[in-house]
Amino acid sequence: QAQLVESGGGSVKPGGSLRLSCAASGFIFSDYYMSWIRQAPGKGLEWISYISSSGGSTYFADSVKGRFTISRDNAKNSLYLQMNSLRAEDTAIYYCARDLFKSFHGWFDPWGQGTLVTVSS
Amino acid sequence: QSVLTQPPSVSAAPGQKVTISCSGSSSNVQYNYVSWYQQFPGTAPKLLIYDNNKRPSGIPDRFSGSKSGTSATLGITGLQTGDEADYYCETWDTSLSAGVFGGGTKVTVL
Numbered sequence: 001q002a003q004l005v006e007s008g009g010g011s012v013k014p015g016g017s018l019r020l021s022c023a024a025s026g027f028i029f030s031d032y033y034m035s036w037i038r039q040a041p042g043k044g045l046e047w048i049s050y051i052s053s054s055g056g057s058t059y060f061a062d063s064v065k066g067r068f069t070i071s072r073d074n075a076k077n078s079l080y081l082q083m084n085s086l087r088a089e090d091t092a093i094y095y096c097a098r099d100l101f102k103s104f105h106g107w108f109d110p111w112g113q114g115t116l117v118t119v120s121s
Numbered sequence: 122q123s124v125l126t127q128p129p130s131v132s133a134a135p136g137q138k139v140t141i142s143c144s145g146s147s148s149n150v151q152y153n154y155v156s157w158y159q160q161f162p163g164t165a166p167k168l169l170i171y172d173n174n175k176r177p178s179g180i181p182d183r184f185s186g187s188k189s190g191t192s193a194t195l196g197i198t199g200l201q202t203g204d205e206a207d208y209y210c211e212t213w214d215t216s217l218s219a220g221v222f223g224g225g226t227k228v229t230v231l
Contacts, residue, residue: 061217108156108168
């Protein structure tokens with residue numbers, strides 16, 4: 001059964017950096033597009049980035065473009081989100097999610113349990 | 122302000138039907154696939170509908186999806202107390218080159 005587990009969340013000061021990880025198991029990780037989606041406290045979902053199965057193609061929401069980088073290590077079955085120049089509005093639970101099928105459609109299943117990032121002075 | 126517009130809340134009695142609308146534009150809903158997610162408090166979202174109207178295995182047929190023009194709709198029939206959750210629509214926006222979610226709709230069973 002496909003499973004995703006995020007880690008790396010925590011508290012950081014504005015302007016700081018954090019690197020999130022997502023460990024995948026139960027499926028052939030290198031076959032699937034992967035995404036990061038976040039949810040601010042009490043707010044809705046916000047898609048922030050996706051990466052192709054090979055890692056050669058990436059997309060970002062305007063809200064994080066130029067500050068966040070998505071990457072993957074298919075040998076380690078892991079997805080990463082490097083977050084720089086963090087702002088208070090980046091405070092959220094960050095979820096990693098797999099695409100449902102082996103090509104990009106933006107249908108997210110499964111999701112990880114999420115990791116909380118708090119940006120505060 | 123979300124690119125996709127959903128009503129903040131809908132409600133109905135047990136056994137009844139609710140529909141949740143998701144209004145977008147020609148750069149997102151009209152020409153791209155819509156998916157729907159269910160989220161209970163404190164848990165990760167779960168895929169309910171993909172490709173506008175298809176259900177992943179394990180999702181009961183009480184949940185249905187449709188799309189017409191720039192709007193999509195999630196329907197829930199035979200409403201149960203266990204359906205009380207937040208529901209989100211999502212699609213790709215070609216102009217933004219980004220995924221976009223609706224603001225979410227809270228379903229309350231009266």
